[in-house]
Amino acid sequence: MYLPLKFLVIILAFIANQHEAIAAYMPPYTSIVVPVNKHTDAAKPLYSVQIMTAYVNMQFLHENFLIDIDAPFIWHDCIVQWNIYPGSCPSNTLCASPISCEEYQCTDVRTSYFYKNPYCHPETNSSTLPGWGFCTCPVNVVNPVTGSCTQALLNYDEFTVNTSDGRNAFDGFYGAYPNAACAPSSSFASFPANVSGVMAFSTSPYAFTTYLYEPLKKTLALCLPSKPSAPGVLFFGTGPYYLLPQSNVDVRSYLSYTPLLKHQDSFGYFISVNSIVIKKRTINVPVNTTTRLSTIDPYTTLRTDIYNGVVRRFSMVTKRLPLAKPVAPFGLCYNSSTTGLRVPDIDFSLPNGKKWTVTTTNSIKQVTNEVACLAFVDGGIMSEPAIVIGTFQFEDNFLEFNLENSTLGFSSSLLRKQTSCANFNFTLIHGP
Numbered sequence: 001m002y003l004p005l006k007f008l009v010i011i012l013a014f015i016a017n018q019h020e021a022i023a024a025y026m027p028p029y030t031s032i033v034v035p036v037n038k039h040t041d042a043a044k045p046l047y048s049v050q051i052m053t054a055y056v057n058m059q060f061l062h063e064n065f066l067i068d069i070d071a072p073f074i075w076h077d078c079i080v081q082w083n084i085y086p087g088s089c090p091s092n093t094l095c096a097s098p099i100s101c102e103e104y105q106c107t108d109v110r111t112s113y114f115y116k117n118p119y120c121h122p123e124t125n126s127s128t129l130p131g132w133g134f135c136t137c138p139v140n141v142v143n144p145v146t147g148s149c150t151q152a153l154l155n156y157d158e159f160t161v162n163t164s165d166g167r168n169a170f171d172g173f174y175g176a177y178p179n180a181a182c183a184p185s186s187s188f189a190s191f192p193a194n195v196s197g198v199m200a201f202s203t204s205p206y207a208f209t210t211y212l213y214e215p216l217k218k219t220l221a222l223c224l225p226s227k228p229s230a231p232g233v234l235f236f237g238t239g240p241y242y243l244l245p246q247s248n249v250d251v252r253s254y255l256s257y258t259p260l261l262k263h264q265d266s267f268g269y270f271i272s273v274n275s276i277v278i279k280k281r282t283i284n285v286p287v288n289t290t291t292r293l294s295t296i297d298p299y300t301t302l303r304t305d306i307y308n309g310v311v312r313r314f315s316m317v318t319k320r321l322p323l324a325k326p327v328a329p330f331g332l333c334y335n336s337s338t339t340g341l342r343v344p345d346i347d348f349s350l351p352n353g354k355k356w357t358v359t360t361t362n363s364i365k366q367v368t369n370e371v372a373c374l375a376f377v378d379g380g381i382m383s384e385p386a387i388v389i390g391t392f393q394f395e396d397n398f399l400e401f402n403l404e405n406s407t408l409g410f411s412s413s414l415l416r417k418q419t420s421c422a423n424f425n426f427t428l429i430h431g432p
Ligand SMILES: *[C@@H]1O[C@H](CO)[C@@H](O)[C@H](O)[C@H]1NC(C)=O
Pocket: 101, 102, 123, 124, 125
């Protein structure tokens, strides 16, 4: 049953490349959907998407890839082989076809879409593969956990995900055929267990998005879970999106929108923050403060001047709460042994009067049984950009990156709407 479906997917992907066919073709789904897992077993909390890779023994292997909205391209634990035939790939290994050093993509990635890191050495044309008349294409990759740089080989890859109507996952598949890179297993040693790749969801032309067909690639919706035990959800496709128990409320009705900004030298996403407001008092930030969104940094980082303003104000409005000795990397902590902490909202005031409200679950991190801290970090006096919003502040917030119109839709805490990122109904239904 799976194989014919898979071929259908390949045909659809082919049709998607024919621009004239796009307008005519209406697929029987509105999005593709993947589960998002939270991992707490590495040096910092990280989030992955589960994607299907090789098709072996009549089923797809499921692999977890770190969600990285800054990465210039996708890379994972695999090897390149130039002549792949059934049985040629060593067991417990993923194989992909190499891109040669003479192909366009090799030069393009190396000159325009590479990882920027001062510790990376320039790439050289190195290995050839047995029986293959070309050199492979080594590219530098930076480990988001350790920051170390290693080399990977550019490839022709193949990923499969489930389709959806925004309400359930379908048993039907969608195939994407990106240029990615294979890195040795050792490069993933510091990753969370079971995570063996990095999925680029950035604005780079080598991000996953590029390889989707037209209606899907316009929108990326991301909802990070707060616990490792229940998956959150990521969609490509313009919606609708539904979360239980409100099975008839489109999550888009909860969203406010703000412009997404481009920033030279980065494939990531930026917004403008006008000020930060805590209990009606405004903490000024410099005019049009560029704010980066990060799926790797665990906590929101503020340049020292902004950080000091926020901590001063927050201390004042929480002065009835017992303090505890600060636990690094935080600077303001409370003794939470007696009461569950409830603190005032922190509002990020955005252009056009929009505000992103950070409620207690996204502002206070329980560090131990007795200590809870304001989950904002001092980035130093030179921190650039001045604000980086980190993943703790995204958990149980629905984000919609509208890539066609460059806007970011955000819900603030879904818990205030009696739902959460872990409430997508992943029950498989038979797609139309
Ligand atoms: C690698 O080989 C290609 C094709 O021969 C060549 O265009 C490119 O300049 C070489 N790159 C390096 C870094 O040597």
